[in-house]
Amino acid sequence: MTTWNGEDAPTALRISLFGWLRVVVRGLVLGGLVFGGLLVLLLVRLIERPFCRMDRPVTPFITQFVCRNAFRVLGIGFRTHGALMTERGAVVANHTSWLDIFALNARKRIYFVSKAEVAKWPGIGWLARATGTVFIERNAKEARRQTALFQDRLMLGHKLLFFPEGTSTDGLRVLPFKTTLFAAFFHPELRDEISIQPVSAVFLPPKGEGPRYYGWWGEMAFAPHLLKTLASARQGEVVLRYHRPLRVADFEDRKALAAACETQVRAGHEAIWCGYQANEEAQ
Template identity: 60%
Template sequence: MTTWDGPTPPAAQPLGLSGWALVLLRGVPMAVVVFGGLAVLLLIRQIERPLCGLDRPVTPWITQGVCRTVLRIFGLRLRVSGPRMKGPGAIVANHSSWLDIFVLNSRKNIYFVSKAEVAGWPGIGWLARATGTVFIKRDRREAKAQMALFEERLMHGHRLLFFPEGTSTDGLRVLPFKTTLFGAFYSDRLEHALQMQAVSVVYHAPKGREPAFYGWWGDMDFGSSLLRMLGTWRHGSVDLLYHPPVRVDHFANRKSLAAHLEKEVRSGHHAAQG
């Protein structure tokens, strides 16, 4: 996976006997919850799909329940603040880690927008497809196709969420937003009907650990990062700050819209870091 090329990630620390014991104590129930929830979701989707088509009145709640349970298994404390968006809309957030998927899914029924290659990843790709992730190619030549896809999903009441930074980081900063995807929301059907909401995701490391403890970047692989999360005795916390939703048609173009939402995410991130 291509990630932000920032400072060299910290070297992996040996887990020790107690760490490996925690990996088992947390990893087994986590696997049961994630893959058991996936099995239930796929079963219910077999009924939901022919009756409701793209609409998913039941299965997103399973995803939300699974993600909340996984955070409890980790012991990662979650604090949420800010207004809830009502009506059709999309969400943007800063991106620090694969943990963002569990954190953001635990509070809202959302569908992530992800690069197309993720669909082929073992494990993660299967989960992403099952939970309704929208896969796209980050290519301006695909703009019309992306617009049509977003229209279809949003008009069915789906809340789409994407990471405009285009990569994950060490969690200590917000990178400049890439504006390409924002153009898809300026279609005739969406521009005057849609809201967008910025969300700041801010992790606080466990006591005595490096500030970038929850970051995922550079050549860090998923497996070692997962073991680190499972094997940490006492976790820190994460703040989820929802900023006031704004209407797309209040901004002249994708660049002004992206600039406003980036400013909101950046200010919330800075404030929550203290």
């Protein structure tokens, strides 16, 4: 995955003896939860697929259960604000790290939109395919086929989720939204039928740690970030703020829609951090 590069490099990974013990214990429990859940999901899907085809009335609940309990295993707090969208449509959010996938699945039954290369990644690719991720090619020739796929999934009531920033960050900022994927929502078959719900996601650090604790940026690799998260003696909290859904038909084009989504996500992101800082100063 391509990550945002800032001026400051991430701090070097250091894990104590007790930290490694937490890595082993939490890692085994989390691995059992994730891959045990995957096995159950695949078995249920064997029954679900012949009768429901692309629709998935049962398996998303398994994904949601696994993701919510992953935070319990890690010891990370989980808090949300705002109502879930009931209309057909998609969800967009800012992107801090791989933990966003667990956080956004934990509250809402969604299907991620991801670049096609992810499908080939060992482990992560298997999980992504099993949970119904929509894989897209960065190729103009595929635009029509991908729009048709979006249309089929959205009209089934699937909530598709993507990260318009196009990369993860240190968690302290929201990058400008790329407008490419918003274009598909203006197809004549979709424009009047769907809405987009912006979501602000913030990972607050453990007590005494810097605000970028959960961020994934620069030259960070997945394994060290995972190890640091598993080893942490004290954990922080993830806060999700669900904003008012925006009807695609109310916007002139993809740029206007992307800008409106970015404005809501950025405002929510700043509000959560401001609340955190005020609370820290009060203590």
